[in-house]
Amino acid sequence: MDNFQRNLEKYAELVVKIGVNLNKGQDLMIESPLESLELTRLIVKKAYEAGANFVQVHWQDDVITRSKFEHAHDEAFDYYPLWYTEMLERFVENGGALLNIKVPDPDLYAGIEASLISRASKAAATARGKYQQYVRTSTFSWCLIKAPTVAWANKVYAELPEEQRVNAMWEAIFKINRVYEEDPVAAWRTHIEQLKRVRKVLNEKKYRALHYRATGTDLTVELPENHIWLGGDKANGSGIRFVANMPTEEVFTMPKRTGVRGVVSSTKPLNVNGALVDRFSFRFEEGKVVDYQAEVGYEHLSRLLDMDEGARYLGEVALVPYDSPISNLDRIFYNTGIDENASCHLALGSCYPINVKDGATLSTDELKARGGNTSLIHVDFMIGTSDLEIDGYLEDGTVEPIFRAGNWALKF
Known part of the structure; x- marks a missing residue:
């Protein structure tokens, strides 16, 4: 357990220093599933230690997400709140950084009519068009990371006893993110330099x-x-390096x-x-x-x-x-x-x-x-x-x- 806590803290520090590369005076928005409470708290701590002005957490839950598709009236699937997209746009324009713990249940919409999923996705994508342009042009720092949830671990490690699956997922996440290195931040900087060498050769070709x-x-x-x-x-638009x-x-x-x-x-x-x-x-x-x-x-x-x-x-x-x-x-x-x-x-x-x-x-x-x-x-x-x-x-x-x-x- 002590080793897990040390690795979890190293992971939190890594995503703040390398992922969004948070600078003093920035705001940070975190989108996180409820199951990632412990990791999210550590990220908030590391963000304030890095000089964040304000950290806002938007909690997510698959049961709540699916509830719309099971209970909402038909017109709701063509609606997406413009006030929310405007908030995202203002957040970007004020120099904020976004960290998204993106781990949806692979079977979240099993049994849901495909047309409803398509309509809701189109409504969201249309409303978030300006914000997505900010994403695709790297106007601001944003980073997608992973953390285990029970539903995801059950899908990926179905062959293991149920009580071992989340731990197996943590082990994989720590490994693929170089958290087991003595200094994960330094290891990532070395990795980034290697990718730079690859892209340099391809750009010269x-x-x-x-x-x-x-x-x-x-x-x-x-x-x-x-x-x-x-x-x-x-x-990003201010010259801050980040890993998306x-x-x-x-x-x-x-x-x-x-x-x-x-x-x-x-x-x-x-x-x-x-x-x-x-x-x-x-x-x-x-x-x-x-x-x-x-x-x-x-x-x-x-x-x-x-x-x-x-x-x-x-x-x-x-x-x-x-x-x-x-x-x-x-x-x-x-x-x-x-x-x-x-x-x-x-x-x-x-x-x-x-x-x-x-x-x-x-x-x-x-x-x-x-x-x-x-x-x-x-x-x-x-x-x-x-x-x-x-x-x-x-x-x-x-x-x-x-x-x-x-x-x-x-x-x-």
């Missing part, structure tokens, strides 16, 4: 396109001119909106707004999904793709070696924030404008003209395997290996 080959996948993804690879940390997702093992950039063609198959289940989609595939033509299949959750996938016009185009391409800390745990976490960092992945929907030169200053039309996609959604899905091969096409027509047998063929 200026690939014209990537070609993916694996079982069920033969996909070509063009990259726009002046695309930028990012990974590790990034700077903990853990993180990826480097990522923007695909050309109309430059995707071929077929791609998923390799891990996808949690879509609390509903699982699994064993699915897409066929792309001129950037657009023109056909798709799913053995599990087909209706949820259909409604996701019909969210808006941009939902059928890609907004992100990310590279993660198969031989990486999370992948080597050989476990599906049913949480995109972890699973995407165990696997190469793509994202349907909106791009991150910061993945193209001067992208944060572009209007929607200008971004689209530069090859970027816009949408109400941004949903990552995993495609990495031990047999994945990726080739890079250089501007002079040269083709060179980027990935072989699921891992980097480039040297960093």
